Amino acid sequence: MSSIAARLIPAWLRQYQLTDLPTDVVAGLVVGVLVIPQSLGYAVLAGLPPVYGLYAAIVPVIVYAWAGSSNIQAVGPVAITAIMTASSLYPYAEQGSEQYILMASLLALMVGALLWIAGQLKLGWIMQFISRGVTAGFVSGAAVLIFVSQIKYLTDIPISGSSLVDYVGSMITQTNQLHPQTLIIGVIAFCLLVANRYGKKWLWHSWLSASYAKWAERLFPLILLIIAIVLSMSLQWGALGVAIIGEIPQGLPSFTLPPIPDVSEALNLLPTAGLMALIAFVSSSSVASTYARKRGESFDANRELTGLGLANLVGGFFQSFAVAGGFSRTAINVDSGAKTPIASLVTVLVMIAALVAFGSALAPLPYALLGATIMSSIIGLIDVATLRSAWQRDRLDALSFLAAFFGVLIFGLNTGLVIGLMVSFASLILQSSQPHxxxxxxxxxxxxxxxxxxxxxxxxxxxxxxxxxxxxxxxxxxxxxxxxxxxxxxxxxxxxxxxxxxxxxxxxxxxxxxxxxxxxxxxxxxxxxxxxxxxxxxxxxxxxxxxxxxxxxxxxxxxxxxxxxxxxx
Structure with a gap:
């Protein structure tokens, strides 16, 4: 094999063993089926039509499988990049509009370009300067914002904003638009999903074996989605005023040129794109490096920058919004037996099948279920354990956590992250300025x-x-x-x-x-x-x-x- 071909074809493919194929196929099918509702929900969280969640799980996944650093990390739409997309583009266009959709792809392209450039400049070391307190505080604050932002799908109250203050103020002034049927559906779905996630010991393990209980827990959101579609069709929820996602366009994402922004608009988006790139890299590299250690594999932060950058860069031309490595989907991928990126490519085939064959079947799905899905899954990202540990062992890191957390809630994601970083660097300077x-x-x-x-x-x-x-x-x-x-x-x-x-x-x-x-x-x-x-x-x-x-x-x-x-x- 020529040296050029060796560089173009990833090592995992050159060394692939057919004995890994059965487990890779099973893992890819499992992840593909289980994350369909999650992908739809994250698109909605980003302010996009649900189908864009499936788009974001196709081309970027293929590119990352080819160029990424991890053999088992499952890349795709995640909550953090979704909420940052919505927060960043909120001032520019109405959510769901054609201009908004194009700008979401533009933002993904900018994030990808910044990550790729950072990879070429070998800037992987930069993640060492983001303290655990800042990342945990930022993610926890973002989780609270995400939770509150989804209330609009459970109540039909059109709340909007970029901070907790905005959301609460918007909700207070529009409570008269509450839709009772939507609220009932959303609350029931949320309670069932929370019970499945946090009450699994008595819900499943009390009467099923450990292996069956695990699969019951994983399949429950998908089963609930199917039940909601059937009930929506039979009871005509759409006619009762319950918001449903409607017909999903069939077909694959097409090559689309994002708009070329003017200089002032590009400069306004650049800081946001930079922060999104930083968070996407930190979250993805955290997942990839963790599993690399567990599997006895090496982890290359610069290759992760390059792979994640190319995934977003190419995805931006195929109707994707910004993606990153997902904690939950990677865990499912590993637990299902994934050995190589072939599993991710099988997941892509599942997404393509959903777009080509099942778009009409998803039409009656109520937005309330998608909102409940996001709200139930996002609770686990509120990292109280890290705050408690930091408070006991390192008060300065706890201060960084709180600064990022409350900064996000009060001022929004971008400003909150900057505040957390500033407090973290200030604490570092304080410690260095008073050596022992x-x-x-x-x-x-x-x-x-x-x-x-x-x-x-x-x-x-x-x-x-x-x-x-x-x-x-x-x-x-x-x-x-x-x-x-x-x-x-x-x-x-x-x-x-x-x-x-x-x-x-x-x-x-x-x-x-x-x-x-x-x-x-x-x-x-x-x-x-x-x-x-x-x-x-x-x-x-x-x-x-x-x-x-x-x-x-x-x-x-x-x-x-x-x-x-x-x-x-």
Whole structure:
């Protein structure tokens, strides 16, 4: 096989084993059947006609199967990208209109282009800077917004907005438009779905074996969908004023050029597209990397950027809105036995069959059931456990969670995420600006040195040994300077000041100047400054600078060497 063909054909396909085909086919069929109602609901959540949920589960899935990083991740429409699409395009066009549909595809194209460019620039490392608190707070806030936004399908009250304040205010002013029959259908469906998801122990496991109970739980939403269609047809819910999705256009998504926005419109959409790209990447890579670890496979963040970017980029030309890796559908894919992306391609065939053959059968489906489906599934994304854990272990991360969560509820998704990121970065700066500087002593007769406040150690009258537990840069140099000078005042008899630099991985120019100033100040007090355990890369930076050339003391390879040399006086 030529090198070009090897690069074009993914490794999983070149190495595919036919023994994996039966389980891949079964997994693909299961996922395809089970996520049809979910896909329809996410399209509605995005402000699009339901059929666009099926469109978004075809071309992007094929592209990701070819270019993505994960063999088993199930990509498609997800709640987060759907609600961000609706929130982003809310000011531009009426939901469901032709212009709105085209702009949703344009947004997917922009998200895909940004992800692909980030992949080419090898920016996969960026996810390391999004804290767990920010992502959990953002997703939890978005989940609450999604839940509230779906109330319109359970009540027929035309609420709208981009924040909780908007939704509540809109609902209060339009309660007179409540439709009782829709409310009854929606509440019953919601209660049944919640019972299926959170009451499965008594609903299924009390009388079915574990394997049958698992399948009963998974198939229940599909069974409920079929029952709702039958009841809608027989009881003529549409004639009673209950909103139904109507005839779904038959046929596959067609190649469509999204509109070319003017400069001002593109600039307005760009920040939103950037935030959507970031969230899509973080959520998808979280799923893919988790399952890669479980399966003993490698995970390439840059390839994930490229694969997810191409999926959105190409999908934008085939009537798709922004997609990402889905938590629930990937879990079903894995549990059903998926081994390779062949399972995802089988899922695509199921979606095509639904579009070609079953469009008319879905016509009587009430929107209330789709809303109830989204509301019941979204509850699990409200991550109380992470907030509780962060509050107990890391208050600053808990603060980032709360900032993102309430920022989303009050100001909307985009602003809420920015607020969460700003608080997270502020907490990081705060921690870095106040590094731990410990006074240490010798542990027994060993070569180990520990904090005098934590261990029973030996100290020396003429020596002050300090350990700096952070790299030194402009943001913390003054704080370190103050702490060292304070320590010299606390131990006035110490004439030899030893700084243990084992934890210092970098010293920038500001910090070098601070240490030089410290050296001069100590010299004026008839004290000498010494360093121990400077790492090679750090010494390469400062080795020929005034800091080392004018140092009043010496640079020691180890602290024990410094102590043995200096304790003699």
């Amino acid at each position: 500087v410990a006074v240490v002593g010798q542990l027994g007769g060993s070569g180990h040195f520990r904090n005098i406040n934590r261990h029973d150690v030996v100290t020396f009258t003429n020596l002050l040994i300090l350990r700096i537990d952070e790299s030194l840069f402009f943001g913390n140099s003054e704080s370190v300077h103050r702490r060292i000078l304070q320590a010299t005042k606390d131990y006035p008899n110490a004439k030899e000041i030893i700084l243990i630099m084992a934890a210092v991985n970098h010293i920038d120019l500001t910090a070098q100047e601070m240490l030089s100033t410290l050296n001069q100040e100590l010299a004026e007090q008839d004290k000498r400054l010494h360093f121990s355990f400077i790492k090679g890369p750090v010494m390469d930076i400062i080795g020929h600078t005034p800091l080392i050339n004018e140092l009043s003391g010496q640079v020691y390879l180890s602290t024990i060497e410094a102590v043995r040399d200096l304790e003699k006086g």
